[in-house]
Every structure is written in C-alpha cells, then in structure tokens.
Amino acid sequence: MKRHLPALSWPRLDDAPIQVACPFCDALQEAPRLPEGDAAHCCRCGEMLYQNRPRSLARATAFSSAALIFMVLVHLFPSITVTAGSVRRELTILEAAAAMYREGNPLVAVGAVFFTVIAPLVLVGGLLYVAAPLRFGIALPGAKSVTRWFQLCEPWSMLEVFLLGILVALLKLGSVGEIHLGVGLWALAGLVFCTAAAMAGIDRLELWDRLEIALHKKP
Amino acid sequence: MEIRSAAAQGLASCHLCGKVSPVALGNCPRCHGALHLRKPRSLERTWCFLLASIALYFPANLMPIMTVGGIGGPESDTIMSGVISFWRKGDLLVAAIIFAASILIPILKMLALIWLCLAAAGKTHASPKNLARLYHLTELVGRWSMVDVFVVAILVALVQVGALSTVVPGPAILSFAAVVVLTMFAAMSFDPRLLWDRHTGADLSDTHE
Ligand SMILES: [Zn+2]
Ligand SMILES: [Zn+2]
Numbered sequence A: 001m002k003r004h005l006p007a008l009s010w011p012r013l014d015d016a017p018i019q020v021a022c023p024f025c026d027a028l029q030e031a032p033r034l035p036e037g038d039a040a041h042c043c044r045c046g047e048m049l050y051q052n053r054p055r056s057l058a059r060a061t062a063f064s065s066a067a068l069i070f071m072v073l074v075h076l077f078p079s080i081t082v083t084a085g086s087v088r089r090e091l092t093i094l095e096a097a098a099a100m101y102r103e104g105n106p107l108v109a110v111g112a113v114f115f116t117v118i119a120p121l122v123l124v125g126g127l128l129y130v131a132a133p134l135r136f137g138i139a140l141p142g143a144k145s146v147t148r149w150f151q152l153c154e155p156w157s158m159l160e161v162f163l164l165g166i167l168v169a170l171l172k173l174g175s176v177g178e179i180h181l182g183v184g185l186w187a188l189a190g191l192v193f194c195t196a197a198a199m200a201g202i203d204r205l206e207l208w209d210r211l212e213i214a215l216h217k218k219p
Numbered sequence B: 001m002e003i004r005s006a007a008a009q010g011l012a013s014c015h016l017c018g019k020v021s022p023v024a025l026g027n028c029p030r031c032h033g034a035l036h037l038r039k040p041r042s043l044e045r046t047w048c049f050l051l052a053s054i055a056l057y058f059p060a061n062l063m064p065i066m067t068v069g070g071i072g073g074p075e076s077d078t079i080m081s082g083v084i085s086f087w088r089k090g091d092l093l094v095a096a097i098i099f100a101a102s103i104l105i106p107i108l109k110m111l112a113l114i115w116l117c118l119a120a121a122g123k124t125h126a127s128p129k130n131l132a133r134l135y136h137l138t139e140l141v142g143r144w145s146m147v148d149v150f151v152v153a154i155l156v157a158l159v160q161v162g163a164l165s166t167v168v169p170g171p172a173i174l175s176f177a178a179v180v181v182l183t184m185f186a187a188m189s190f191d192p193r194l195l196w197d198r199h200t201g202a203d204l205s206d207t208h209e
Helices: A056-076 A093-102 A106-134 A143-156 A159-173 A183-201 A204-217 B042-062 B079-089 B092-120 B128-158 B172-189 B193-200
Strands: A019-021 A028-030 A039-041 A048-051 A080-084 A087-091 A178-181 B011-013 B020-022 B066-069 B075-077 B166-169
Touching: A019 B011, A019 B020, A048 A204, A056 A093, A056 A106, A056 A183, A080 A159, A080 B128, A087 A093, A087 B128, A093 A106, A093 B128, A106 A143, A106 A159, A106 A183, A106 A204, A106 B128, A106 B172, A143 A204, A143 B172, A159 A183, A159 B092, A159 B128, B042 B079, B042 B092, B042 B172, B066 B128, B075 B079, B079 B092, B092 B128, B092 B172, B092 B193, B128 B166, B128 B172, B128 B193
Parallel strands: none
Antiparallel strands: A019 A028, A039 A048, A080 A087, A080 A178, B011 B020, B066 B075, B066 B166
16 A cells, blocks of 8 residues: 655555645645655645655654754753853853743743743654654654644744844843853754754655554554 | 635645545544634634734833843833944944844734735735735744843843842833734734635635534
8 A cells, every 4th residue: 555656755645646725725736746855836826835855754853853962952051151250140041031930020931931942842852753753654652643732833932033032132241241152052053953954854744644654554 | 727725615624734624524534633614713813813912012112121220220121222222332233133023023013914804804905925925924024023032031141130230121021922922823813715715706704614
C-alpha cells in the first residue's frame, strides 16, 4: 500500500488522487504530487498550498534537536551581564520574567514565560518527538495530539521578538555600567535560527500524511 | 474547467491537518479536529477582539510604560516619550524600531482588520487578492509589537537596586501586552475565505456548522 516514487512527493496512504481546498479561497482542486523543492499553488488565488521540502524529516529532526540544545544553553548562561561597582546583574529569560513578577506584574510575567519558554519548548520538542521517529515510519504514542499542540503554539512562540528586545535594551542601557554579552545571547540567536529552520523544513500536509501512514500500520 | 469551492459541495478542509472531508462527519477522520465550513462566527468574534484591543490601546499609550528612578528623582516614560528621547539622543534606528513596533504596527493592524471585516461583510469593495495580501501582512507583523514589553522586562531585571538607578514597570505594560494578544486573536478568528465568498457571491459569514 505504501509506495514511494523516488524523488516524487512523500508517500500517501492512498494512491488515488486526493483533493485539497485552498485555505484562502476554498477552491477545491486536485493535489498534484511534486518533485522535491517544488511548491503547489492555488489555481484560483495563487496562494501557496503546500511544498515538498527536500530531506524534510532529516532537516526537521536535525534543526529541532539543535534548537533544544541551544534552549538549554539559553537558560543556563546569561545573555547580558551588567557590572557597576560591586553590583552585578545577569539576564536570562526566566530572570526577566521573575523581575516582572516581583515588581507587581504577575500577568505579564506569566505571559512572558509562555511566549518565550513554554510555547518554543512545545514547538521544538513536539516537532522532534513526531519527526524523529517518523524517519523510521514509527509514530510514538500521542503523536497526533502532540502535533496538534505544537501547531497551536506556533504563532505564540516569540523568541525572535525577545532577541530584538535584548538589542533595543542594550542600546537603552547606555552608560549604566560595564556591559558584557554572554553565551546566552549567541545561544538565543542560534535557537531563533534553528527553530525557524526546523519549522520551514517540513510541510504541514506532509507531516500529517506521513503520520497517517505510520498510524495506519499499527493494528 | 469551472472552479468550485469546497463548501459548495459540503466539503470542509481541516484547519489543523488540511484533509478535505464531508462537513457532515463533524470531526476530521485523520486528526479528530472539529470540521467547519468556515471559522464559526468569524466576523462577530473578530469584531469583539478588535473593539477590546482598540479600547486598551488608549491606556497602553497614555499611561507610563516604565518609571526610571535616578538621582534627579523618578521619571515616567510613556511609549511615545521613550521614542522621542531616543530620537533626541540621535539613535534614529532604535527610535524608528520602537515607533514602528509599538505605535504604528498596532494601529495599522487594527485598521487593516477593520477593513477586512467590512470587506467580508460586503460593505467595501477591493480585489480579494489585495485583501489576502493585507491579511498575510497583519499576521506576519503583529507579534513584533510585543518587543516593548520584553524591553521593559529586560530593563527591570538588569537595572535595579544598588549603585544603578532603578526601573519599575508602569501600568501601561499590561494593557500593551493585552493589545498585542487581542489583535493576534482577532487576526486568528478572521476567516479569509469569507472574502472570496463575497467575491463569488456566496455568503457563509454566519455559517455555524
Ligand atoms: Zn486559493
Ligand atoms: Zn484534520
């Protein structure tokens, strides 16, 4: 049942032609199989429907594991250290949220933790949990719900915005003290890059098609 | 060949996994997500989130976003006064970034969503392709408005007690974060397919299925 034409699209559960509806104009059309690197566009509005990314699972796995490693570094090492006389302050994401909490803004602190810690973790960890076993045609328990959850978290992951925030804050700090950029900052830049690369590495339709096959094999 | 919409044939594409199935099934056979022809009550919900974010936009910009305590006594900064002080210091790039992210983007995003809602309700006319572009843009830039919230959190964490001056977050920070989250919810509840429905003469804006 699972037949894979070399370099022509990912395997699908059913070899019969399937239909897709454009998410922007709802035009119903047949979904063509694509060679690697190609994208399918809507016949009415021109919106991109899906892409066939080359070596998609390998890329998603590699970049999401790299992102997880960067994530550990981001939390272990401070991004900025400010020294003024005997006072020394270190900045990590959690420290920024804790400071908001202490200063009487618990809601903003919880929001900041969600946008910069929880959502990115669910996004990257979820993708790794689903994509890595799929390389061997296996779906781990709960793979469907994990995929749903990390898709829902995607718009709320705001690490790149936090990175811009650090850059703006650096300029605003000005002459407050001696400023050192730490490992945490470079790790954060790496994390932002790897998260973007991991998410762009595999198309949503491909992920679900492969997941469907893996789940179908089980009794 | 005539192009037909999926909804006209009772088919719905799953918003999570993209599979096309008859809407009568209720749930997607592949991922079990709920099936809808269009996002339920899309326009009503978008208007609700929009109005709430417009209401909060005023306290977010009028109240101080942070208070910097120094030798010269505490000094409150609104978003706009922060931009102006950067501009005066000659940091034109930072002033432009903060002005764009905190003031311009939220306003433009609200105006864009209002226009999209009016177009989807048939009150204004524009080509659906341009409207789709506008929708993409609002989805893409909205999150960057959060940058000022993070800047304040970072400054509060770094500049505190001791030899350094202190930075205390102001009351505007919560309303500002809420504006960003609410406009994101508004963009998510808007269904761009309603624009094409209007264009092709179908009205599915209050489809509840
Ligand atoms: Zn289309
Ligand atoms: Zn589905």
